[in-house]
Amino acid sequence: MKVVLKNVDVIHPEDKINLKGVSVLLNDGLISKIGELSKIDIEGSKEFDFSGKILVPGLFDMHVHLREPGREDEETVITGCNSAASGGFTGVACMPNTEPAIDTAEVVKFIKEQASNHLVDVYPVAAASLGRKGEIISPMAELVDAGVVAFSDDGVAIKNSSVLRTAFEYANMFNAPIIEHCEDESLADGAMNEGINSTLLGLPAIPSVAEDIIVSRDILMAEYTGGRIHIAHISTKNSVNLVREAKKKGIKVTAEVTPHHFTLTDDALKSYDTNMKMNPPLRTQEDIDAIIKGLKDGTIDCIASDHAPHSLEEKESEFQYAPNGIVGFETTVGISFSELLNKNKLSLEELIKKLSINPRKILNLPIPKFEAGELANFTILDPNFVWTVDLSKFKCKSKNSPFDKRLLTGKAVAVINRKKMFFDDRWTDLSGA
Amino acid sequence: MALSSRHLLGLQGVSKEDIQTILDTAHTFREILERPIKKVPTLQGKTIVNLFYESSTRTRISFELAEKRLSADAINFSVSGSSVSKGETFKDTIKNIEAMKVDMVVVRHAAAGTPLYLTKISSSNIINAGDGTHEHPTQALLDMYSIRQKLGRLEGLKVCIVGDIAHSRVALSNIFGLKSMGAKVSVCGPSTMIPRDIKELGVDVIYNIDEAIQENDVLNVLRIQLERKAREYFPSIREYSKYFGITQERLDKNGKDILILHPGPINRGVELSSEVADGSNQIILYQVTNGVAIRMAVLYLLGTLN
Numbered sequence: 001m002k003v004v005l006k007n008v009d010v011i012h013p014e015d016k017i018n019l020k021g022v023s024v025l026l027n028d029g030l031i032s033k034i035g036e037l038s039k040i041d042i043e044g045s046k047e048f049d050f051s052g053k054i055l056v057p058g059l060f061d062m063h064v065h066l067r068e069p070g071r072e073d074e075e076t077v078i079t080g081c082n083s084a085a086s087g088g089f090t091g092v093a094c095m096p097n098t099e100p101a102i103d104t105a106e107v108v109k110f111i112k113e114q115a116s117n118h119l120v121d122v123y124p125v126a127a128a129s130l131g132r133k134g135e136i137i138s139p140m141a142e143l144v145d146a147g148v149v150a151f152s153d154d155g156v157a158i159k160n161s162s163v164l165r166t167a168f169e170y171a172n173m174f175n176a177p178i179i180e181h182c183e184d185e186s187l188a189d190g191a192m193n194e195g196i197n198s199t200l201l202g203l204p205a206i207p208s209v210a211e212d213i214i215v216s217r218d219i220l221m222a223e224y225t226g227g228r229i230h231i232a233h234i235s236t237k238n239s240v241n242l243v244r245e246a247k248k249k250g251i252k253v254t255a256e257v258t259p260h261h262f263t264l265t266d267d268a269l270k271s272y273d274t275n276m277k278m279n280p281p282l283r284t285q286e287d288i289d290a291i292i293k294g295l296k297d298g299t300i301d302c303i304a305s306d307h308a309p310h311s312l313e314e315k316e317s318e319f320q321y322a323p324n325g326i327v328g329f330e331t332t333v334g335i336s337f338s339e340l341l342n343k344n345k346l347s348l349e350e351l352i353k354k355l356s357i358n359p360r361k362i363l364n365l366p367i368p369k370f371e372a373g374e375l376a377n378f379t380i381l382d383p384n385f386v387w388t389v390d391l392s393k394f395k396c397k398s399k400n401s402p403f404d405k406r407l408l409t410g411k412a413v414a415v416i417n418r419k420k421m422f423f424d425d426r427w428t429d430l431s432g433a
Numbered sequence: 434m435a436l437s438s439r440h441l442l443g444l445q446g447v448s449k450e451d452i453q454t455i456l457d458t459a460h461t462f463r464e465i466l467e468r469p470i471k472k473v474p475t476l477q478g479k480t481i482v483n484l485f486y487e488s489s490t491r492t493r494i495s496f497e498l499a500e501k502r503l504s505a506d507a508i509n510f511s512v513s514g515s516s517v518s519k520g521e522t523f524k525d526t527i528k529n530i531e532a533m534k535v536d537m538v539v540v541r542h543a544a545a546g547t548p549l550y551l552t553k554i555s556s557s558n559i560i561n562a563g564d565g566t567h568e569h570p571t572q573a574l575l576d577m578y579s580i581r582q583k584l585g586r587l588e589g590l591k592v593c594i595v596g597d598i599a600h601s602r603v604a605l606s607n608i609f610g611l612k613s614m615g616a617k618v619s620v621c622g623p624s625t626m627i628p629r630d631i632k633e634l635g636v637d638v639i640y641n642i643d644e645a646i647q648e649n650d651v652l653n654v655l656r657i658q659l660e661r662k663a664r665e666y667f668p669s670i671r672e673y674s675k676y677f678g679i680t681q682e683r684l685d686k687n688g689k690d691i692l693i694l695h696p697g698p699i700n701r702g703v704e705l706s707s708e709v710a711d712g713s714n715q716i717i718l719y720q721v722t723n724g725v726a727i728r729m730a731v732l733y734l735l736g737t738l739n
Contacts, residue, residue, distance in 0.1 A: 202567025272546030
């Protein structure tokens with residue numbers, strides 16, 4: 001099938017491509033030509049006009065929970081991938097807090113099998129320790145062979161520093177990062193950020209130092225072992241400063257932030273809305289300011305949603321008893337554009353690096369190339385699209401989002417990958433006739 | 434006389450006028466409590482559910498008595514722990530109770546914010562009888578009423594709340610209420626039991642109990658919750674009582690005629706010595722009696738609003 005994407009701005013921040021209003025010719029899902037097309041080129045093709053839109057390397061979300069196996073009532077690999085595609089992502093790395101945990105090659109194969117015919121590439125992150133118990137490291141070599149791209153005990157930090165050391169040293173044989181949910185468990189018995197708001201709301205609280213302590217421990221351990229540490233969902237000012245200093249020293253540390261942690265503060269909890277409950281908890285404006293500074297100066301490498309579907313009946317409860325987490329695939333682009341690009345915090349190139357290029361680099365994955373013969377792996381963005389978040393229209397199975405009814409500017413309008421296209425709520429097979 | 438809200442969720446943001454209305458109304462009910470026949474027909478035909486998700490004796494009995502003295506139909510619903518563990522969600526429980534056509538719900542719950550959540554899933558008037566470590570507004574109202582009766586005013590009085598401020602719902606409600614009424618509020622206790630940001634609420638922090646006695650007109654002494662997590666925040670009961678316990682000797686030494694309140698139940702020999710707990714400075718049982726009048730006032734003001 002021949003497809004022409006007309007009048008689109010093509011931007012590839014890694015390969016320094018920046019073309020205005022060109023056409024992209026695809027042949028059976030592969031890139032055939034980018035630029036001016038001749039009559040012969042476009043003959044018999046299906047045309048899509050993307051005037052005013054931007055075509056970039058497919059976006060990648062490196063921190064998502066697809067819930068399968070175990071909680072298929074909340075999300076499956078397929079519904080999660082549908083949601084990811086709808087939000088503009090062509091690749092995801094899914095976390096191992098499934099039931100059973102991703103700690104055997106069989107579970108990795110099962111997940112990859114579920115996604116084998118989908119547009120979205122799914123790369124499992126395996127548990128760093130067996131059953132995420134923090135006792136014995138998982139069979140990392142076998143897991144890497146099965147297709148795992150990183151290791152994490154996800155949801156908790158590796159509690160025992162000796163196990164952490166072993167995980168770093170062993171994973172280093174594969175150059176695989178350890179992704180840490182940085183939180184000192186002994187300080188983290190709470191439901192929100194500690195501060196004046198937790199005092200006013202009477203809720204048990206988690207101090208920011210609970211995160212900072214583990215970030216600094218992990219950085220020191222990464223330095224000592226030469227291992228790679230990736231800080232998941234960074235949320236505090238001090239943690240951003242710790243990562244910045246570690247990078248200056250050449251320690252192999254990278255970091256991600258979620259859209260909610262650079263958008264919302266713990267002021268949002270005043271209504272005890274359980275859709276504002278996540279871990280790490282929403283912090284303060286001071287933390288947001290530090291995070292945005294960290295995004296700008298490269299301390300924070302990428303934006304990840306921490307997409308965490310939860311059932312309505314679990315979220316509709318007393319605040320303290322509600323589970324942590326929110327869905328994020330379908331709001332990440334809109335929030336990032338609205339809060340970072342449109343408020344002049346990041347340039348378009350910087351934003352695309354954080355949403356597409358850098359997560360792939362961290363996970364040792366190839367960056368999509370914009371060259372003839374390459375598989376088309378694109379996200380097409382409309383930076384001026386003004387829309388109101390409507391949870392009922394989301395593709396994900398669960399509807400726990402703090403952003404319902406929020407007015408956003410910027411949206412992904414189409415994705416193309418693995419010879420498939422998702423556009424205008426329709427899936428098209430690009431390899432067929 | 435009417436309140437500006439149809440619920441009583443806490444004293445944060447409640448106006449001086451509303452508090453005054455409740456205290457004044459309580460005063461008229463207080464007189465009824467001294468009569469031989471202590472019942473009025475004010476809430477006849479109204480159904481009130483006492484929804485207690487956390488064990489409580491005095492607060493529940495106080496509400497129940499207040500409801501009965503107003504001639505309302507009172508129903509008690511007590512469960513321990515989260516409804517989730519019982520299989521039925523909290524929301525479903527509420528919907529079921531609501532389906533039986535109730536007018537008001539008095540709720541006690543270990544999870545902060547549950548009364549506010551109730552207002553979203555129920556159409557009844559909601560009264561907070563204590564939610565987590567958030568608020569306990571009727572306790573603070575009865576404290577304020579008791580102080581006002583004994584000292585004639587609240588405005589300008591110096592009141593210190595003593596004990597585990599960080600894990601107390603009584604403390605927060607007292608701080609909001611007393612400050613609205615123009616009192617000067619301070620807190621005293623071990624530094625581990627005082628929230629880091631408490632000064633943002635406009636209260637002073639004192640770490641020395643003698644200083645607290647010297648500088649205040651009223652001490653509201655909280656119960657140290659020996660059975661809870663709070664126990665982790667000080668080294669021993671002995672050390673607590675030695676440095677923060679109120680003894681007659683301490684009161685005499687500081688030579689002050691100070692009013693002492695306690696929400697009960699008392700840990701004798703911990704936060705109050707027995708001598709003080711039974712002595713002439715304290716008004717503990719007077720508070721309990723006033724509690725019924727305050728709850729009658731709140732139920733009346735909210736129940737006749739509809």
